[in-house]
Amino acid sequence: MKVLVCVKQTFDTEAKIEIKDGKIADAGINLIINPYDEVAVEGGIQLKEKGVATEVVVLAAGSDKAMDAIRTALAMGADRGILVKQDTAADEFARAVVLAAAIKAENPDLVLAGHVAADDGSSQVPTRIAEILGLPHINVITSIEIAGGKATCSSEADGGTQVTEVSMPAVISSQVSWNEPRYPSMKGIMQAKKKPVATVDAVAADSKVKIVDLSLPAAKQAGIKIDDDPDVAAAKLSEWMLNTVKVEIKK
Amino acid sequence: MAGTWIVVEQRDGNIRKVSYEMISEAKKIGDEVVAVVFGKGVEGQAAEYAKYGADKVCVVEDDVFANYNTGAFVAQMVAMIKEYSPNAVLFAHTFNGRDFASRLAQKLEQGLATDAIAIQLSAGKGIFTRSIYAGKALAKVEVTGSPVLATVRPGVCEVVPGAAAGAVFKPAIAATAADVYQTVKSFVPTVSARPELTEAAVVVSGGRGCKGPDGIKIVEQLADLLGAALGGSRASIDSGWLGHELQVGQTGKVVNPNLYVACGISGAIQHLAGMSSSKYIAAVNTDTEAPIFNVSDFGVVGDLFKVVPMLVDNLKK
Ligand SMILES: Cc1cc2nc3c(=O)[nH]c(=O)nc-3n(C[C@H](O)[C@H](O)[C@H](O)COP(=O)(O)OP(=O)(O)OC[C@H]3O[C@@H](n4cnc5c(N)ncnc54)[C@H](O)[C@@H]3O)c2cc1C
Ligand SMILES: Nc1ncnc2c1ncn2[C@@H]1O[C@H](COP(=O)(O)O)[C@@H](O)[C@H]1O
Numbered sequence: 001m002k003v004l005v006c007v008k009q010t011f012d013t014e015a016k017i018e019i020k021d022g023k024i025a026d027a028g029i030n031l032i033i034n035p036y037d038e039v040a041v042e043g044g045i046q047l048k049e050k051g052v053a054t055e056v057v058v059l060a061a062g063s064d065k066a067m068d069a070i071r072t073a074l075a076m077g078a079d080r081g082i083l084v085k086q087d088t089a090a091d092e093f094a095r096a097v098v099l100a101a102a103i104k105a106e107n108p109d110l111v112l113a114g115h116v117a118a119d120d121g122s123s124q125v126p127t128r129i130a131e132i133l134g135l136p137h138i139n140v141i142t143s144i145e146i147a148g149g150k151a152t153c154s155s156e157a158d159g160g161t162q163v164t165e166v167s168m169p170a171v172i173s174s175q176v177s178w179n180e181p182r183y184p185s186m187k188g189i190m191q192a193k194k195k196p197v198a199t200v201d202a203v204a205a206d207s208k209v210k211i212v213d214l215s216l217p218a219a220k221q222a223g224i225k226i227d228d229d230p231d232v233a234a235a236k237l238s239e240w241m242l243n244t245v246k247v248e249i250k251k
Numbered sequence: 252m253a254g255t256w257i258v259v260e261q262r263d264g265n266i267r268k269v270s271y272e273m274i275s276e277a278k279k280i281g282d283e284v285v286a287v288v289f290g291k292g293v294e295g296q297a298a299e300y301a302k303y304g305a306d307k308v309c310v311v312e313d314d315v316f317a318n319y320n321t322g323a324f325v326a327q328m329v330a331m332i333k334e335y336s337p338n339a340v341l342f343a344h345t346f347n348g349r350d351f352a353s354r355l356a357q358k359l360e361q362g363l364a365t366d367a368i369a370i371q372l373s374a375g376k377g378i379f380t381r382s383i384y385a386g387k388a389l390a391k392v393e394v395t396g397s398p399v400l401a402t403v404r405p406g407v408c409e410v411v412p413g414a415a416a417g418a419v420f421k422p423a424i425a426a427t428a429a430d431v432y433q434t435v436k437s438f439v440p441t442v443s444a445r446p447e448l449t450e451a452a453v454v455v456s457g458g459r460g461c462k463g464p465d466g467i468k469i470v471e472q473l474a475d476l477l478g479a480a481l482g483g484s485r486a487s488i489d490s491g492w493l494g495h496e497l498q499v500g501q502t503g504k505v506v507n508p509n510l511y512v513a514c515g516i517s518g519a520i521q522h523l524a525g526m527s528s529s530k531y532i533a534a535v536n537t538d539t540e541a542p543i544f545n546v547s548d549f550g551v552v553g554d555l556f557k558v559v560p561m562l563v564d565n566l567k568k
Contacts, residue, residue: 013501013521017387024388035502092353093362118501120383122365123344127353136432137321139350142495152436156496157346159262159447160440166433176502177495208362212378213391220527223548227539233551234561237533240549241477241566245510245531247453249566250478 001146001168003044003053004108005078006099006126007037007060009069010119019214033069036114038076040174042181043144044112045077052146055079057106061086061098061202074192075184081197082106091207092120096128098202104133108169110151115140115173126173136166140175254283255372256309256337256398258328259300260345261290262318262438268450269343269405271303276408278304280372282338284415285309287331289324291317294419301417303410308419315428318438319347322430325354330425332359337398339372344402352402361396368407377401385501385524405449406507441496444475448497451480454508454526456499459486460515460536460555467492469559470514476563482506482526484516500525514555518543535559 011017012030019025033041047053058073060066061084070081084102086095103111111133113126130137141153142161152165156175184192224240226233241247255277259270270286277284286300287309297308309331315323328351332340340355342348344366356363364379371378377399381390394401448454455477457470467487474481483493485500499506501524511529516522518534518541526532527546534547535555544550551558 011384013385013524015384015387017384019388024384091362092365093357093360096357118385121381121385123349124353124356124363124365127350128357131354131357137350138433140346155346157438158267158449160438162346162438163436164433165436175495208360208394208396209364210393211390212393215389217382217386217389217528220532220546222545222550225539225544225547225550225552227552230553230557231561233553234558235565237535237549237551237558238562238565241510241533241562247477247510247566250476251567 001053001110002055002057002106002108003047003110003112004057004059004103004106005037005040005044005073006111006113007041007058007069007073008034008114008117009060009062009066010034010117013118017216019216022214024214031065031068033072034114034117036116036118036174036176038181039176039178040112040114041073041076041078042179043174046179047146048077053110057082057108059084059099059102061095062088067197070197071192072184074195075188076182077188080195083197083199084202085199086202090205091209092122092124092128093208094205096125096132097205099125100129100132101203102200103129110168111171113171113173115175126171130171135169135171137171137173138164138166139173141172142175142178144172253336253338254285255280256285256287256340257305258287258340258342258348258351260343260348261288261293261296264293264296266296266299267343267345268410269345269403270300271410272405272408273341273343273403274300274303274305275411276370276403277341278411278413280370282372283307285337287311289316297417297419301415302412304413304415305417306415308417310419310421311424312421313424315426315431318435319351320431320433320435321350321354322432323426323428324351325358326430327424327426328355329358331422332398334422338374339377339399339401341370342402344404348402352400356400359396361400362394364392364394364401366404367401368404370401370403372399375399385521386505386527387524404505404507446478446480448480448482448499448504448506451508453477453479453510453512454482454499454506454529455479455512455514456482456484456516457487457492457514458484458516459490461487461492464492466515466556469556472563473512473559476566484522513543514559516543517541518546
């Protein structure tokens with residue numbers, strides 16, 4: 001069984017965001033694999049270690065910089081990579097079209113992805129890929145079981161846990177609590193350098209959504225701070241909750 | 252017919268609050284508001300939607316719609332869009348709403364604004380504000396199409412009661428069971444007497460400073476007194492004191508309550524990403540330098556094991 005994992009390169013979650021010339025400034029920002037995609041890579045590698053998968057291919061659409069994200073996934077244990085060169089400003093539609101075309105050419109049995117990207121937070125691309133390829137999709141998964149051409153996953157749904165079964169091939173998107181991604185070992189990093197990565201051009205796809213304005217949210221101002229005996233502080237906090245916030249007390 | 256369609260969400264007759272939030276928000280825009288409810292035995296809910304401003308309620312009832320499934324819901328929506336040409340269709344940014352909207356947008360080869368926190372609609376066009384980089388920046392995006400498509404973040408729009416006629420209509424059913432291509436084996440609701448994180452007016456969270464289940468119990472007492480949802484930082488979730496579904500932050504839930512109370516949470520940037528847009532923030536932390544105080548309206552430098560029980564006693568008075 002061939003597993004393909006979609007990895008998006010994103011800003012480090014610690015990154016400070018600044019706007020320059022009407023764009024999010026990326027100078028000096030540390031780039032990482034989207035945390036959810038790192039979990040998906042780990043999930044793919046574990047399927048291979050269990051003997052369920054035979055090959056784990058990682059796929060990223062983006063600039064040349066995204067090669068680092070691919071190499072990191074290879075160092076974790078993925079077998080080979082594909083970088084589709086695409087403007088990082090492409091919207092969800094354009095990215096899904098481009099990724100779906102690359103996936104179709106690989107014809108995997110299972111496509112893994114993250115359920116959301118930490119930068120644009122849009123949660124659309126895997127679902128769109130599934131629609132383009134006419135495949136089922138299970139989202140926000142915390143476990144996976146593969147048997148008899150079917151995948152069965154637990155998902156973190158609103159207000160509960162859902163168990164969903166689909167026929168493969170399928171697209172499946174991760175929640176971070178699925179697993180704990182491994183750190184690449186020294187040996188893994190050395191081996192990754194020799195693993196094949198194909199660079200391909202993106203198929204034509206125009207963005208549909210236009211960003212018309214970017215801004216930074218108003219910085220939240222710190223308010224009252226009490227450093228006093230606990231009973232005094234608790235009384236003041238209680239007063240603030242009742243009179244300013246106007247909380248309701250359940251007796 | 253044009254109008255703004257709101258795809259409301261319910262499970263076993265329990266209507267999600269975000270449904271009312273979206274109806275109330277759409278009502279402000281001025282176009283006719285149509286609540287679209289999929290399900291089985293849901294016609295009786297129509298009056299509920301009308302209470303918050305739905306001019307019409309489109310009841311899509313059939314066995315195949317008893318529970319959300321991608322194929323049938325999308326096929327039915329495509330047929331209804333063709334028949335009625337709504338100007339915009341808004342979904343909730345929830346587990347099912349995201350799936351529904353993204354599939355539909357791709358089927359129509361259109362753009363989609365997900366997780367919108369502010370909405371402006373005009374004929375064939377929507378400008379939606381989105382919070383990107385985990386709340387560190389705001390983007391206004393323009394989406395065109397017929398209909399204009401977006402998902403709306405729960406908890407950001409106000410619920411405004413206001414009676415409307417709420418005339419019910421039932422569209423022809425186009426989807427069939429053959430369209431279903433995933434099987435939901437089970438849905439186990441989280442058993443909790445507390446409200447859900449993304450719907451609660453008050454959220455009380457515990458972090459590593461709780462030191463263990465006993466500290467979490469103290470935080471829970473405060474939560475229950477305030478009728479609040481319980482949340483946590485990644486440290487308390489990774490320690491196994493709370494379930495992952497209760498994590499607040501960049502890789503957890505984004506919450507927008509009226510009041511957020513952080514107990515024993517340092518305020519790492521990834522945690523702030525999930526709660527800094529709360530209307531009021533209070534924090535209890537022993538470390539006067541903790542970054543959580545930079546975003547707190549009311550900070551107490553102190554030991555949560557002392558301050559929180561005393562706060563509970565004071566609030567009870
Ligand atoms: C990719 C990525 C994603 C992440 N996503 C998230 C996320 O979604 N959510 C999240 O929360 N974190 C996330 N994190 C982790 C984050 O960086 C922090 O490690 C985490 O938020 C720390 O949790 P904490 O504040 O409970 O613990 P700590 O940072 O250890 O803080 C504990 C606090 O408790 C205080 N304290 C100790 N004793 C007491 C006492 N008796 N009374 C009162 N206060 C006391 C201390 O002064 C301290 O400030 C993420 C990290 C990464 C790298
Ligand atoms: N440019 C990209 N390259 C590879 N995978 C991507 C890309 N954009 C999105 N994805 C995948 O889609 C998931 C959700 O992204 P998004 O819809 O942008 O929130 C990510 O976690 C990735 O797995």
